[in-house]
Amino acid sequence: MKDDRINLQAPEFLLTDYLVSTLEKIFDPVPVPIILIDKKTEIKMINRVFANYLEFTKEEIIGRKVKEVDKNSRFPYVFKTKKAEIAWKHKFENGHTGIVHRIPVLDDQGEVIFGFGMVLFEDLEEFKDIINKNKLLESELHLYKRQLQKIQGAKYSWESIVGQSEKMVQAKYMSRRAAQTNSNVLLLGKSGTGKELFAHAIHNGSSRKHAPFVKVNCAAIPAELLESELFGYEEGAFTGAKKGGKVGKFQLANGGSIFLDEIGDMPLKMQAKLLRVLQEHEIEKVGSNNTIKVDVRVISATNQKLLELVKEGKFREDLYYRLNVMTIEIPSLKEREGDIGLLTEKLIKKVSKEIGKHVDKISPKAMDFLQTHDWPGNVRELENVLERAINLVEGDTIMPVHLPVYINKKEVAVYSYEGNMRTLKSIIEETEKETIVRTLEYTKGNKLQTAKLLNISRSSLYDKIERYCLE
Template sequence: MEPFKNDLTVFSEYFIDMMEKIFDPIPVPIILVDHDTKVVMINQVFADFLGQHREDIIGKKVAHVDPTTRFPDVFKKRRSEIAWKHQFSNGRTAIVHRIPVLDEQKRVQYGFGMLLFEDVQEFRDIISKNKLLESELKKAKSQLKEIRGAKYSWDSIIGKSERMQQALYLSKKSAETTSNVLLLGESGTGKELFAHAIHNGSERAHEKFVKINCAAIPAELLESELFGYVEGAFTGAKRGGKVGKFELAEKGTIFLDEIGEMPLSMQVKLLRVLQEKEVERVGGNKTVEVDVRVIAATNQNLESMIVQGTFREDLFYRLNVMAIEIPPLRERDGDLILLAEKLLEKVAEELGKIVPDIAPSTMSILEDYDWAGNVRELENVLERALNLAESTEILPIHLPYSITRHHVHKKVKQGSLKDIMEETEKEMVLSVMKETGGNKRKAAEKLDISRSSLYDKLEKYEITD
């Protein structure tokens, strides 16, 4: 079809009739003007919006129809105006498009106009609904990810010590493969955190991450949990049967925590699944192929268990493809301060409290402790301290006695009893003075001594208000 000519007479009645048939059924207000801004076509819905008869509009310059029109400016600049707010001469406001159509010599041939929204409130409502939908979508994605399993990534793992960096390096390498992974380490070191991160760092990140604690499920139920069962497999079996964890994790990752607690009878069946890559539901006679990446974890010495006959050697070697040892906190030189600060932020957010500082004397006590419970124990201690703190600092007095006692015993080995007792007393007085904001009456009450005794100690240790 050739571009519209300068003279409206070139438009035959047939052509106009055809354009009307095209334009009118469209529920969106549309207008077409020629190079001289004369209205060539306008559909009925636009005419109704303007409050004019269509017959009175056709052939007139658009400025006569709507004195506030910007088509002359659009033609002059030869630039489209997309989603512009425009107030028409009849007082109505809308969001509009104005588009100039140019020929090969960049001359304006005609202009196309369309109302995107017939009033600004409608536009605002759409934007509001869109924002709400985006918010709901984001929430749904978050919930879906939580349902699917893996919540943590590499950024969730805190630690700059050499041992921790080595564990991270091996974990990231294992994430690039589909090989089985065996996470080794004491209780509370963060093995599950690593399992999540490995899954999220792998090509299976968008698939399911299914967790199962082998120690938390009775031995007689573990098989049906892992492999599922068919209807009627046993008394109490659900109608229609049940899908097992391995089938649920199809294309994704299954995390077998506390693998050392798995009964020997189940170890045999797990080994078959790992070798054949297929499962058979309890009570069934059909096998189902599964494509699942296995990450196992334990705080036990599996090699010793093999010698004792409580863990199968063939299963150990099948799982032990990529073995990663997560170091205990006591062997992570320099990580405790960083960990304590990050964990305190996390706990404070969960409890809805302001994040306090950790006093240097408190940090010194924390660094001296052995942390048999590792990171989990540290987090619990910090949560306790945060609940007890009445100031903007975590002080030694907020720590459990078992931890402060360990600190004192360690210092006794390094100096005389008199020096240790005086240093401990000084730390206690300093802590209470900070906690009470320098209020001597409250500090004396908290220390269960007289005010005069408190003044003596303040003078002795040169503690100012």
């Protein structure tokens, strides 16, 4: 029996002028922007509506690399991952923002041979109009459920927690056991160790996983507003109160879990009210005399030593023992021997995907620097360092030169990432560039303040920013 399947690797299956001409005749009348590129990311076909959208003529586009036409294109990244990106929000170089598909076409061996792209909606307003015109009950319900899950649901699970060190394995074991109970959980650990990650996983691993997961940062809410935030208020309870009142976080978390982060910063007055909720399982809104029954499991966290706060009279002893039923200590990154390599690998994948830049390797020397650093900022600091490095990388490998000076110390100042001795000029330029970058980070991009701190003129700073491509 004759095999009529098309062999994508056969010599006759090429983007000949005739085939391209045929594709243009098919797609040019289509009012949807469409593009076809080859495995070298050269544009082979684009319909007229897409060329107009990009503010070029077709003749100016055909044959050019897609990055030359739109420097924000993610097609090179899609070709690296070999995974389609469906309905992505994309900002084109000319300022237009649309919803796009990017689809790699693979051969029988799984290698990329073409890339197909199209713009579903040419601007976000058009996208919003389509949604508004199609508000069917089922679609609305699905949308609201997703939004509610995003606002009130736990995002992370046990698989999100990376680590095989003895202390990390013990913390995960204790957390899994705690998840099977309805007891209150107290998470202890330094800032950046991942206490919130554990709180999410405990909720998702419990019988309450389909119920709300509500987060409250006790240190971020002013003391005078914390009560109304936690318990809600009645209409007219105070000047500025919303009409109809407000539902508090405990009521929103009914049936699920509430995560009280930075519990050590909660004012003493609020500690007494929280203790009553834990004892009586009921809340009282501000401005109301009625009580409301709630079924909420409390997961609290702090980077402070609560027992010392109890001795100093800054934290109630009775509340401490109410919260301290299942205590889990999250180890610092310095204590997690052997975990830095695993975390680095996962974080490189995560950050690379978020940025849209294909970086998947780290040199042994750069890894040595990461392994020997103390990491006072823990996992959060490691992620920030890797994000900075990925932004600086030109290839697909993180080298020592891409790490901050405080981590790679003097090695990177003397040697290039190829291992060759560097010139004095290159060392000075690298030091100058690093100093400007760190000062801009410190001033949050304020160039006037940066120039003053560096004791140079603003025009001189702009010249150096342009020279080192720091914009």
